[in-house]
Amino acid sequence: MLIITRRNGEKIALGDDITIQVLDIAGNTVRIGIDAPRSLPVYREEIWAAVKQENEAAAKADATQVRRPPARV
Amino acid sequence: MQTTTTTKFESTRFGPIEIQPESVIEFPNGLIGLSGSSYALVAREADSPFIWLHSLEDPALALPITNPWRFFSDYEVVLSDAEAARIGVSNPREADVYVTVRAAAELDEFCANLRAPILVSGGRGHQVINEAELAPIRAPLFDASELAA
Numbered sequence: 001m002l003i004i005t006r007r008n009g010e011k012i013a014l015g016d017d018i019t020i021q022v023l024d025i026a027g028n029t030v031r032i033g034i035d036a037p038r039s040l041p042v043y044r045e046e047i048w049a050a051v052k053q054e055n056e057a058a059a060k061a062d063a064t065q066v067r068r069p070p071a072r073v
Numbered sequence: 074m075q076t077t078t079t080t081k082f083e084s085t086r087f088g089p090i091e092i093q094p095e096s097v098i099e100f101p102n103g104l105i106g107l108s109g110s111s112y113a114l115v116a117r118e119a120d121s122p123f124i125w126l127h128s129l130e131d132p133a134l135a136l137p138i139t140n141p142w143r144f145f146s147d148y149e150v151v152l153s154d155a156e157a158a159r160i161g162v163s164n165p166r167e168a169d170v171y172v173t174v175r176a177a178a179e180l181d182e183f184c185a186n187l188r189a190p191i192l193v194s195g196g197r198g199h200q201v202i203n204e205a206e207l208a209p210i211r212a213p214l215f216d217a218s219e220l221a222a
Contacts, residue, residue, distance in 0.1 A: 038158050041102055047202060050210050051189040052106025054175060055200075058136040058186070059107065061176035063086045066137045068121040 080113070085133040086125075090115060097129065098198040102159075105189060105200050109134065112198065123174060126191070138171040141185060144214050149205040150190055160192060160199040168192035175211065184211040 004012055011021040017037050024031035034042050080092040092113040100110045111129040122143050128134035141148045150165035162168050170192055172185040187208040191200050 038155075039101065041105075041159060042155070043105075043202065047188070048105060051186065051200070051202075054186045054189070054210055055104050055107050055136065055173060057175045058138075058173040059134055061135075061137050061174070063117065065176040065178065066117075066121075066123045066125070066174070068118050068123075 080129060082129060083132050084115075084127060084135065086135060087115065087117065087127075090127070092129065095196070098126075098193055098196060100198045100200070102199065104136075104191075107134070114138075126171070126173075137174040137176055138191065139174055139185060139214075141170060141172045141187060141190065144185065145187065145212065148187060149208075150192075150201075150203050151205040152201055153204055156201050156204075160201060162192060162194055162199075165190075165192060165201075168194035174214070181213070181215045183214040185214055186210050187212045 006012065006022050008022055008025050011019050013019050018040070019035040021033040021035070022030060023033045036042060078094065080094070080097065082090055082092075084090050092115075096113045098112045098114070100112060103110045104112075109128050109130040112126050113129055115125040115127045115135070117125065122139050123137045124139070125135045126138045150170060152160075152162075152165060157163050170190050172187055172190050175184045175186070177183055187205075188203055188210040189200050190203055191198055
């Protein structure tokens, strides 16, 4: 992992198309601005990781498990 | 994968499958955490709520999905401005909306991911993050009492 220290207001450039800026620091919270191409998804990492986990779990299903439920449902 | 002819592939679950070109769904950003960008919807059982989102690039990769409103009548999809701009859809209800299903040995353990639905429109698919307040990542589909014989 590349580790960079920034002060409030400073930026990081990722390649030519992405810029990350520290906008505000208050206690334990950092407000971060991200300038990136519109097509690039940007996620809170814990959400990305949880969705990845659900996708992988869904992809484990075999055909016999996924069947029409009983008529009463 | 642009094609004007039927795509044929061998699914590890279902054997030989033929896909019409208009059924191919391209995911410009893929599915979160999974490789590949070309998929198709495969229905295996008539009147089942579940269909399969099947990779056209990996014969073993397929996810059960469903229409969330079949199970959650007040499901809401709310997109941030950035997500709406990213996928080019301002109103989520203009697209076909699906949610992935985590299957299990018993139907009462099935869950849907309401937090990251899949929107399909015009041959393109996007998995998006739903900003609605009540959108659990594991929402049980079936009440155990509904399934009791």
